[in-house]
Amino acid sequence: MPDLPSNRRAGIANILWSLLAIAITLVFIFPLYWAVSTALRNPVDTFTVAGIGLPWLDFQPTLDNIKTELSTPEGLRALRTSLLVTVSAVALALGLGLPAAYALARFRFWSNADITIWFLSQRVLPPVATLIPFYLTFRAVGMLDTPWALILVNATFILPFVVVILRQTFLDLPRELEEAALVDGASYLGAFFRVALPLAMPAVASTGLIIFAFAWNEFLFASSLGITETKTMPAHMAGAVDTRGVQFWFMATRALIAMVPPVLLALFAQRYIVRGLTLGAVKG
Secondary structure (H helix, E strand, O other): OOOOOOHHHHHHHHHHHHHHHHHHHHHHHHHHHHHHHHOOOOOHHHHHHHOOEEOOOOEEOHHHHHHHHHHOHHHHHHHHHHHHHHHHHHHHHHHHHHHHHHHHHHHOOHHHHHHHHHOOOOOOOOOHHHHHHHHHHHHHHHOOOOHHHHHHHHHHHHHHHHHHHHHHEEEEEEEEHHHHHHHHHOHHHHHHHHHHHHHHHHHHHHHHHHHHHHHOOOOOOHHHOOOOOOOOHHHHHOOOEEEEEEHHHHHHHHHHHHHHHHHHHHHHHHHHHHHHHOOOOOOO
């Protein structure tokens, strides 16, 4: 039997790889599909629908769960609290981490590597080990069950990401541009804001997206420090339990609502990053 031509073998290989990619994609997208399917069901359909739950085929979809969730004060308050806590924590972490990352990249301290490793070690520390100290501290100063407690905690744990990632970004930037600004009379602070920071904006946007996801999905401290008035979306999702068990239709609906802000931010940041990379600051 003659061997297949090389172009035909390449075409068969591409088909096989494409089928494998589609199969892997379906595996990862199935939980999202199941959440959408569950959110569109009546409560009774959650336990009676067989198969993979195709809308209009296996059950009649409804938007009642979404309308109910968006009309309840608890759900809207949890969404507002999550936005407030996450955006504030990201802003605080970037405000503190950007100058720290730039300083570690451009100035020599007693041991820049050790300082960077210390920041990185803060992510190695299990967060649950600090739960009781944080709880007792915030209770002593009257900040328990307030957004400020969650903002400070989240900013503390996402700050190392900002320092470690952006330090490497500033190290990769050409020093000559900042030195030229210093020769022209700019201060170190001016060189940072006018030269280094604009060049690093794509990396800043990427880092902001990463730490936004971490702060948005934080559950341990949100469920422990936000007792009643400052429940975030992850803690609110965990509250979809009553005496009859887990209300899967509400949990799926809350999960879909909680996905909207990060997805919108990712779409916006993706456009911003592409624009920043294609502009090009150094022309040769």
